[in-house]
Amino acid sequence: MAGIMTMLREASGKLHPQERRAAQYILEHGMEAAGLGITELAQRAGVSTATVSRLCKTFHFSTFTDFKMKLSAELALQPSAQSYQDIVAGNPLEDIVSAMAANHIRSITDTTRLLDLKKLQQAVDVLAAANRIDIYGSATSGIVAEDFYQKLVRIGIHAASYSDSHLQITSASLLRPGDVALAISYSGETPETIDALRCAKENGATAISLTKFGANTLANLADIQLFTSTLEEGMRRGNMASRIAQLHVIDILFTGLVSSRFDEYVPRLENSYQMVRKYRVNKGVAEG
Amino acid sequence: MAGIMTMLREASGKLHPQERRAAQYILEHGMEAAGLGITELAQRAGVSTATVSRLCKTFHFSTFTDFKMKLSAELALQPSAQSYQDIVAGNPLEDIVSAMAANHIRSITDTTRLLDLKKLQQAVDVLAAANRIDIYGSATSGIVAEDFYQKLVRIGIHAASYSDSHLQITSASLLRPGDVALAISYSGETPETIDALRCAKENGATAISLTKFGANTLANLADIQLFTSTLEEGMRRGNMASRIAQLHVIDILFTGLVSSRFDEYVPRLENSYQMVRKYRVNKGVAEG
DNA sequence: ATGAATGTGTAAATTATTTTCGTAGTTTAA
DNA sequence: TTAAACTACGAAAATAATTTACACATTCAT
Structure with a gap:
């Protein structure tokens, strides 16, 4: 049929x-x-x-x-729609659900297509060798920064994430050669984040940016540029797809990192789950 | 699978x-x-x-x-043979990239397929009518909670997110009928989050859960259950796909909310971007 | 015009699903 | 150890969904 x-x-x-x-x-x-x-x-x-x-x-x-x-x-x-859908008034929830799925999927595939494997590999290598990792991001990007931080902690990497502009600068000013700073901003034009990355770089740290594709201040500043796909105007409201794309790149970075030292990191990752479980008295499993 | x-x-x-x-x-x-x-x-x-x-x-x-x-x-x-890819040792980055894209896309489509529109609509209605919204989540789910909080703030809804167990309970104990508590946990068995939701419910707030699909303590407790797809054993390391799926549901909730009062919320959303831009002296656009 | 054939909705019959209720077995507390 | 309170479960009643029978129009050919 x-x-x-x-x-x-x-x-x-x-x-x-x-x-x-x-x-x-x-x-x-x-x-x-x-x-x-x-x-x-x-x-x-x-x-x-x-x-x-x-x-x-x-x-x-x-x-x-x-x-x-x-x-x-x-x-x-049936494969889902292949183009971004804007949010409009009084949409039935059904349409919103499929539009959102389409947008997120699109965002992931577009970002994947645009990824530069060489830069990605460089980023993984630099992160793996880092003495210490600082992650900067404001608002939504601050959430992505925090997410990466939590992941790194679980494999015992010394990292910190800051969304407060003063703390960002404070921490950046203490970085040294051999350290890495990762700055996240969809537009690549968030002033605090730019300042923090510039400061980190001036102190000798390796600077990585994660921004939308194309020319922007943050990417221009960085030693290694990572990109997410660029969204159409209407789609930026709510920063939904952009954040998903950023997390997608973060996940690739993290997995690359774990994979590069599999025998060392995976047991730690496993162990962190076990320990959380163990020290939660008498209660069920907790995986967040 | x-x-x-x-x-x-x-x-x-x-x-x-x-x-x-x-x-x-x-x-x-x-x-x-x-x-x-x-x-x-x-x-x-x-x-x-x-x-x-x-x-x-x-x-x-x-x-x-x-x-x-x-x-x-x-x-x-099933027959289309797409399945989640686990993290393995020494994978070339290229494989990791495509595996990650596949996992995330799968996670989104699976979650979308399992969504219950009725429950979703109920959740949107309840959130729209809420006097005040509390969001609870630990670790990775705490990030998702924070993300939703940030979104709600931008449309002027009175919300708060807590990942600290004491603060969760403290805030939950102050909720009243007409308020809403949303508890997020992949496993649905995170003790602190469960306690917080129970407390919120006892105080008359409407309880919404966001967990993996199926029977779990948190979902059983909630008035309205929202679900993400259940991942296979190996895939849980790093909480990557689960977090993407949770954000996907959050995005749908948020968009549903905005869509339900389009004329009121969209200008606020737009305005929040303009204001952030305006009060950032002399610098470019910032969208996080 | 008139009868036969066709398309359709209403309502009855049938079938499917959920809920209620009682029983039997199991645990808990005295 | 016994009584009380639960719990799991199926039979059957209640409810809901679907199909079928039937009646009523309408159309078309004669």
Whole structure:
């Protein structure tokens, strides 16, 4: 079978008026329609339940339920939309869910495509050899910074993350050659973060930036530039996709790091989970 | 493989004898089981229909039909051989990059597929009407909590996030009816987070949980349960995919919230960016 | 015009699912 | 050890969903 949806579309012309109406509704609402019961589907399509039931029979499905199952199996396989979707007013939650999934997936694939393996490898090497790692980021990027910090702690790497501008500078001013500073900012133009990275660099630390793709102050300043995909104007509200992309890069960095010294780091990672578990008296497992 | 089957396998040990029997049958017969009605499934598994129905409730599916649909959607995807990739020793960075992209994308699609729109809508409604919102999370989940907090602040919603266990309880004890508490924990078994949510609930606040899919203490406690896909054993190291999935759900919640009061919230969101820009003297745009 | 054929909705019959309730077994406390 | 309180579970009642039977239009051919 070359797809239920295709079949519906093709046969649509030959169907009885009301059946076509039901078929049309299914074609237009896809996933949403597949989740409904016959009663609600009929109501929304503006036909009787009997008509829907007969539509299924017309296509030789044994029952409506049979049709529904096969349809949703088919739709589950369907690849999701390939373009960014903007947030608009009064969208049904259903649309928001699929738009968000599309955006995040797009953000990850775009970022992956733009990654420069050489720079990434350099970053991993530098981080692996670092005496001490400082991570800077404000607001949303501060969260990404904190996330990386937490990961590094678990494998026993001496790291710190700062989102406060004074602390950033304070810490940066204490860095020395052999240390690494990672500055995160989607725009690459966050003044505090720029200042902190400049200060770190002046003190001899290796400077890594993580920004949107293209020319920006932070990347220009850095020794090693890492990039996430650039989003369209409307999509920046909420910094959602950009943050996902940043975390994606962080995860790659971290995994690269762990992989490079697998035998040393993995037991530590494992151990950190065990210890958290152990020192939580009498209670269940906790994995955050 | 992730999602329902993984969850069933994992939880199997904790289930009541007859429920386990039903779960076992589903695990062993996959596709075949997904096609059956509750009556026949119960018969073949050697249990009563009531037990099967209860099994679905145990895992927080709204009905047996809901369970069946999500299961068959999951199984339909199986043959496409995408599966989570574990971290291994000495992987070339190139492999890590593609594995990470695959994992994150999988995590997002799995989570999206398992989302319960009704519960999601309830959560959005409750959050929109909330007097005040408390968000609890430890470690990695604390980062997700903080992220949501930052978003809510930008649209002028009175929210707070706590990862410190004492502060969590302190704040929870001050909640009142009309307030909302959102507790985040991948495992759903983080003691501090559970205590905080319980406390919040006892004080009359509406309790929302965000955990891995299935039965867990936190979800059982909550008034509204939100879920991310369940990851396989090896994938948990580093909490990477789980955190991406949690953020994905948070983004949907937030967007749903903004969309529900578009005219009120979007200007605020826009304004918050403008103001940050304005009060940063002489420097470029900053979007985190 | 009139009868046959066709398409459709309503409502009854059927089927499926959930919930209630009682029992039997198990744990807890005295 | 016994009584009380739980707990798990299935039978069956209640509810919900789906299909089928039937009646009523409408169309089309005669």
